[in-house]
Amino acid sequence: MSPLRCFLRTPEAVAGAILLAALIAMALSAALLFPGDPQAIAGPALLPPFQDWSLPLGTDRLGRDVLAELFHGARTSLAVGLAAAAAALAIGSVVGTLAGFAGGLVDEVLMRITDAFQTVPGFLLALAFVSVVGPSLGIVVIAIALGTWPGPARVARAEVLSIRERDYVAGARVIGMHPLAIAFREVLPNALPPVLAMSSVIVAAAILTEAALSFLGLGDPNRVTWGGMIAEGRAVLRTAPFLSIVPGIALVLTVLGVYLAGEGIVETTAVRRGLS
Amino acid sequence: MTALASIRDLTVTYRRDGNEVAALKTINLDIVAGERLAIIGESGSGKSTLALAIAGLMPRSSRIEGRVDWLLPSSPSSGAKAPLGGRDIGFVFQDPSASLDPVMTVGKQIAEVAYTHLGLTWPQAYAKAKSLLERVRLPDPDSALQAFPHQLSGGQKQRIAIAAAIAAGPKLLIADEATSALDTILQAEIVALIRRLVAEDGMTLLFISHDIALAAELAERIAVFRHGELLELGMTAQIVGAPTQAYTRTLLDAHIGLDAAPLLNRAGLDA
């Protein structure tokens, strides 16, 4: 059976794939459908949804188009979520591989650093980092990755510790391969599957963290973000609840979609590995 | 000479990645009650498949044609009653750690077989387990009952696996490469143990191996398999002394015994 058909067998995975596809479509089409500045004024303030079909989801306190903001917000969420998760996975696998493969003092030092990062709550770390360095998209990505990499690092290290003892690693040493080449060419690729299996959870968490940072006013001020939209709507929560609810729903569906699709992929690879 | 099981036109096909692999092709074979029958052949010749098909343990991805008829003395109707794995057939595999539960004490694992199939109470089942450990000559059976598999050596684990396989007093004991992972000293001990247990209980033995010398030491009859076909079946002395098939002769010649002509001379390195 082809991997795709295998993947689409479970209804959860299908739902996840649809949600994720919708999100990606939104992010990609944002600039096409809403070419102007989403933060520009588009109509009367606080227009409720489904009143004016040129502004289907209405406007916010400043008269900005909520639908345009939603589409552009999808871009930020997706970009930050993927970039932060990629950074966390990359840092985590490199640190975990080095620690597990080198052993001894290197392992000890790297794992104490990992411990230190893991004991501080990731969100607090991101909050502190952004408040000190200042909010911009790149900084937010780094801030989120900073709190997330210890998880993948631990998983990678555990996997490397078991792979390190295999004959093929001894074989690579026997032919005179450099230890770093063994660690990153021979061991790391085989240690990756369980690390990558964490990516759905990490992407989902990164999207939520980014939203929370924006909600607290620590997001990139030049970009529309869902967290920022919810914060905006908070002031008029009683009179215009839709301003918070719409981006809130988008956030929930996105996280759900990422998570379900991720689980589906893990399931598929596990089944395929079980078959072979 | 009564047959314990008679295999008629047995054909087994595995489905894998869309294509079919014929693992056994129209096998006809009678297993005589009380005999020691060895199945030999190269890797992939279908030996394990035959064992699994006899025990009714084929995976779902396989298709089975033909019949395996049983004449179990225990069954009142003495007809084609399907045997029960564990009670009527005991199985010993190559890798004992794979067939033992790593988180259950050895005593419990053996007692469980006796409890399930013999209707004993737990204390009786444990007593039975202890006597089985004595029968397989495990040193210090009392502490072995409490041990977990990882605390035992390979040879000890294989003894435990044998004890569990014979706990319910099966009619047929199937040993699939049961000694291949052990060194020659342990291998000889396990083979002697199997021979003794089979003789004492009047069990029938199906011994699967790719080592023709080992099979010849243990079995009364030998069946030679190749590419899923039964090439040759006969008494051990006949198979070893006067094989009719060229392939059997190759197998015999490939055996490097302690009396084999050294390969080294041909290489001319001694000088």
Next chain:
Amino acid sequence: MSLLTVSNLTKSYRCGSKTIAAVDDVSFHIDPGETLALAGPSGSGKSTIARLVLRLIEPDAGRIEFEGNDFLALSGAALRARRTRLQMVFQDPLAAFNPRATVARVLDDPLRIHGIAARAERPRRIAALLERVGLTADVAPRAIHEISGGQRQRVAIARAIATKPSLIVLDEAVSALDVSVRGQILELLLDLQRQERIAYVFISHDLGVVRAIAHRVVLLEGGQIAESGDARTVIDAPQSAIGKALVAAAPRLNRIRP
């Protein structure tokens, strides 16, 4: 002068509170082009000696002299360079290769690492190596798990001879193979030895095979040498208790054969 001289090699492992002497004061030597067998029951320390000789683990005490140099004194790049002369073949050829590798990559590695052949020339060298071990060049693009066990062990041997070593350690290299395939691999090893004067440390618990291909044998028990000498002399009339037990336990066809 001998190729490899091992003196008073000792290695112990801590297992909980107990210390196991896996290798206990073992000394032996090998001449160029010679086959020395290490035989003994399971757990007697054969693989540990192999790993010590290859510097995959470090000894607690003892000396290893290889090609006239103190092998234990080497480290880093010097050790990696010297490894070209000393190779190993493992028991399970499937476990001995990266599960993602292809045959070509497995053979490309040693050629590339030691700069033995330029990139453009490597495919030709790989084909030649494959041919040398009795395979054809068309297995090169295949994944390691797509070839048979016997073919895999041939690839392992091809990889071992790629760097033109003077000594190959074979740890149970034929034990997992079918009898018929085993014979072919043994023939291949002898053929290579004859043509390139490679010495072998041949580890096995099968005395029949040891007797057939080794010049000398060292019988081990509990990490110590129980007996050593000319392979045929030792196996035909063992003096030590473990030697007698191993010989007695070997299955024999001639007891039945007329």
